[in-house]
Amino acid sequence: MNHENGTTAGPVAEIRDLRVEIDGRAVVDGVSLAALPGRVTALVGASGSGKTTTGLALLGEYPPGARVTGDVRLSADGPAGYIPQHPATVLNPARRVRALLTDIARTQVGHLPPGRRRSAARERVLRALAEAQLPDAAPLLRRYPHQLSGGQQQRVVLAQALLLGARVIVADEPTTGQDALTKSRIVDQLAAVAARGIAVVLLSHDPDVVRALADEVIVMRSGRVVESGPAPDAWRAVQAGRTREPLVDQPPFPQADGSTGTVRPVLRIRDLTARHHDGARGTTVVLRAPRLNLHPGESLAVVGRSGSGKTTLARCLAGLHRDQDGRILLDGTPLPPSLRNRGRAHLAAVQYVFQDARAAFDEHRPVLHQVARTAVRLRGTDADTATREALTTLASLGLPEDLVRRHPGRCSGGELQRAALARALLARPRVLICDEITSGLDPITRRGILDLLTSLVRDRGGLSLVLITHDLDTAARADRIAVLDGGELVEHGPAERVLTTPQHPFTVSLVEAAARLTARTGT
Amino acid sequence: MSGLRSFVARRLLLGVAQTAAVVLLVFALTEMLPGDAAVALAGDQPDPARIEAIREALRLDRPAVERLADWAAGLPHGDFGTSLASGRPVARYIADGFGPTLLLASLTVALLVPLGFGLGVLAARHEGRLLDRLVSSVTLAVYAVPEFALGVLLVTVLALRLGWLPPTAVGYGTDLLGHPAALVLPVLVLLARPVCSLVRLVRAGMIDALASPYVAQARRYGVSGARVRYTHALPNALAPAAQQLARTIDWLLCGVIVVEALYVIPGLGTVLLNAVAERDVPVVQGLAVVFGVLTVVLNLAADLVARRLAPRSGVAA
Known part of the structure; x- marks a missing residue:
């Protein structure tokens, strides 16, 4: 989404030489970034590369116990918007969807006479939801977050940022968990957000989406920037690297034995x-x-x-x-x-x-106990046999014993x-x-x-x-x-x-x- | 069929069964006690012939099952039977005792809710700092003091030594509202432990809620601090507190025997105590029914509130 006039304005958010240290280990080291109005800046890298920490720095948030040096500046007034990877986590489970939206809108209608505030706030909320591709969202507002689909939850969270009038929106893996149609819509959506003159900082490991959207690409690995620049150039450099997933030649799952007509369905x-x-x-x-x-x-x-x-x-x-x-x-x-x-x-x-x-x-x-428990509970095996069986199964799935004796907090998402x-x-x-x-x-x-x-x-x-x-x-x-x-x-x-x-x-x-x-x- | 309605119906049916079980158990236990109403009425002249006569007059000589069935047959018409000791209707006893009990319970709850939630939220806001440690240790210490000990202590210091308050409600009858000073000590004792458990529950729930991503999002988007605390974080901390509150109200309405006895308040606890002493089985049974129904209804209400506060829990089959 290159806009000819996009480069003329100064950055609405800027990071200079950011270094975030946790327990003496640098999770982000020497990262600089400028989010320009109407442009999409993509931070690309595998999980653990430091892109989320960088993105959250724009919101002024750091992991607990972090030592931060460097400069983070938001030139625009008002906070930055944030769309996290799992939108459900920022939706309050005990409140209806409208709760936070209405609270945000309420701060914007203070100038109106008290009698009209409520309807004006509601109007703003519905407009923001429509802008986030949730038209006719009135019935949705009455639901609890768990009654929405993942895609709807994400759009509600985007609507919060739009309602806020944020000048910078940090989107953390926005296409994660979405189908091809929605993915394509999110691409259009974020493009439309950028077209409003909002700076979008996209944190993603989805190469398709980054290539479709990004004006600037910053490739991160182990907390450092390994490549950065305008999208086409940066991508050429990335092609040789490892951030692109080979999407072709995926082996199919093995076929079922025999024709499906003769075997009895399970x-x-x-x-x-x-x-x-x-x-x-x-x-x-x-x-x-x-x-x-x-x-x-x-x-x-x-x-x-x-x-x-x-x-x-x-x-x-x-x-x-x-x-x-x-x-x-x-x-x-x-x-x-x-x-x-x-x-x-x-x-x-x-x-x-x-x-x-x-x-x-x-x-x-520990992970191991929880895995072994299945055999005890559902098959009635004794604890020792269950643990041995669990170790064998875990090993066959590529998880060594010393790893599975840890608590879940010390394992990666894939593990x-x-x-x-x-x-x-x-x-x-x-x-x-x-x-x-x-x-x-x-x-x-x-x-x-x-x-x-x-x-x-x-x-x-x-x-x-x-x-x-x-x-x-x-x-x-x-x-x-x-x-x-x-x-x-x-x-x-x-x-x-x-x-x-x-x-x-x-x-x-x-x-x-x-x-x-x-x-x-x-x- | 609505899931909620069938849930309520199931719980009410279960409640009826539970109340019936309580009544049976209470009846069996009072039967097992040595002596009966006749022995109690005979008083200091335990002449066997006289006891036998009283027994016959009260129809206590019939088999236990028959007496129970007789009494149970009256229940559907709201007839709780008549007292063996005085011959007055049991419903009268309950109605008389309920006034003072309800008054004490309402006063206690009216103070308990703002105090418990307020201190809990306050401690959670200052987690780990001086104020939190102060609130946490004081609540733990007070919780550790049983109510009879606290009651005696307060009477000794505030009533007997300092003479600020009347030590008991002796002589005021059921007109307690006319003598508010007599209510201060009992309410303080009733309040002491529930406040502590409520504060600790609310504090724990609030600490979790305040650290949650949804509260961070609300703060990030400029919602004011108090609004975040009370309308976004607190609803998530309420579910366990609501359960605890229901148990407390249940306790206040059904069993503050020690406090009522200590301060001589003619509430349900005193009625129960006297009835047991006089082996007045119909009164004990009537109270068992009332307490059973109250417990069932209060717990059901708490579950409904919890369902509203944690709507996700209704989803899992």
């Missing part, structure tokens, strides 16, 4: 309908899946945009969504809708790995996601549900996890995989793909068929959006 879904309570206003149907089969040794990718019901489908299978009708049959026996009514064998048979691995572990107990997989495998499941398990990770770690899933399906005979994903590249590795749109199962079939000759208009648009995003970045 999981059958019949006329599944799931509902969602919307306060006192009754219920909304959020998912309808009339018929879906999963065969032993098969991998099924469930794709769709955020809010399409992918996760609800997974939660229905796992017994986490109680309000469902229809039948889910495991080896021919119906599974109760709620996991509270499921026996140990049923609980073990369907295992769930969540997106946020860090939140899925208790931070006060914890492997541990979460090991924990699920210890139940000896028939069906493993992976809900966006790679979307919070940087490209290299993500690649590792996907390769791991490939080998799991290959080596553990009969393990079936349900892969919830927004990423068509990931979905392409599966045997079959089911496409959800607005809670409806619009298409399902063999992966290759769905991706090359999509039947439903929505699938067509999804495939095209992914292609467009790739084309735009000139791959």
Whole structure:
């Protein structure tokens, strides 16, 4: 998004020679950055490269106990906006979505007569939400954050920054956890934000998005800037480096044995309908899946945009969504809708790995104990056997013993996601549900996890995989793909068929959006 | 069907069962006590023939199950039975005792809520600093003092030595509101321990909430300090405190026997104490029903409040 007049104005935010030290170790060392109005400055690097620390410095925030030297200046009045990687964390779980938005708006309507403040504030909130691509958001305002999809949560957080009138917006991995269509929309969105004359500082490890958006690129590794400059030049330098993920030649998951017609499905879904309570206003149907089969040794990718019901489908299978009708049959026996009514064998048979691995572990107990516990709880093995088994499984997933004896706080996101997989495998499941398990990770770690899933399906005979994903590249590795749109199962079939000759208009648009995003970045 | 409504219905049904169990247990326990109402009424002339006569007059000679069934049959009509000791209706006893108890409980809660939440938030704001350490250690120390000891101490110092306040409510009957000075000491004793546990719970919840990313976001975006504390952080710290508050109210309404006895306040605790001493089983049972229902309703209310304050917990199946 190059704007000819963009360079004439001075920077609205500037960092000079920033050094952040924690316990004598420099996490950011000698970083300089200037955010110009209407321009997108991208900080690129793998997780741990110091880009988030740099980004937060613009907000005047540093990790606890940090020693900071250097200069951070915001020339514009008013605070900087912030969109964190997990937008849910900055949304108050006990308050409705409107709470913070209204509080921000309230400070802006003080000049009006008291009687008109409330409606003026509401108007501003709705306008900011519309600008963040949440039109007609009035019903949304009454919901709690957990009742929004991940994409909606992110747009609400963007709306907060827009409402604030921030001159600089720091976006931390904004495309993480988004499907191709939304990703493409976020690119347009951030471009539109920049076009308003707002300086955007983009922290990302998504090369496509950086290339589509960035005017300036700063590549970081281990806290230092290794490359910086106007986007095209910097990118040429990066091409040779390691920040670009090889997106091509991903090996597919192994095919299921035999034709799917002859083997009995391990999981059958019949006329599944799931509902969602919307306060006192009754219920909304959020998912309808009339018929879906999963065969032993098969991998099924469930794709769709955020809010399409992918996760609800997974939660229905796992017994986490109680309000469902229809039948889910495991080896021919119906599974109760709620996991509270499921026996140990049923609980073990369907295992769930969540997106946020860090939140899925208790931070006060070593990883190993928590992994081994599965075998004790779900299979009734004694503690010693369980620990031995856990160590073997963890080692086979590439996690050495000294690492897993640590507490989760001292493991990386990728390591914890492997541990979460090991924990699920210890139940000896028939069906493993992976809900966006790679979307919070940087490209290299993500690649590792996907390769791991490939080998799991290959080596553990009969393990079936349900892969919830927004990423068509990931979905392409599966045997079959089911496409959800607005809670409806619009298409399902063999992966290759769905991706090359999509039947439903929505699938067509999804495939095209992914292609467009790739084309735009000139791959 | 709404999930909330079925939840409330399930809990109420369970509550009825729990109350019935409490009544059965209380009945069984009073049966097991040596002696009965006849022995108690016979007083200092324990003549076997006289006791037998009283027993017959009170129809205590019938089997226990029959007596229980008789009494239970009256419950649906709101008939709690009649006292064995005086022949007055049990409902009368409860109504008389409820006034002073409710008055003490309301006064205590009215002071407890602002004090508990205010001090808790204050300590959390100054986490680790002098004020927090002061509040934390004082609350821990006061919490460690049982109410009978604190009660005696306060009577000794404030009433007997200094003579500032009347030591007990003897002679005031149920008209306690007319003698507010007599209420100061009991309310202080009732307040002491609940305030401490509430302060500590609110403090812990607030420290977590104040360190959370959503509070950081609200601060970052220029929401004023007090607003952040009370409307963004506090709702997240309230859920455990609400549960504790419900337990406290339950305790205040159902069992402040020690404090009522110490300050001679004719509340429900005193009624219970006397009834047990006189083996007045219908009165004890009537109180058991009232206490059971109160406990069930208060805990249900606390769960509903917690559900509202932590809406996510309703999601997991």
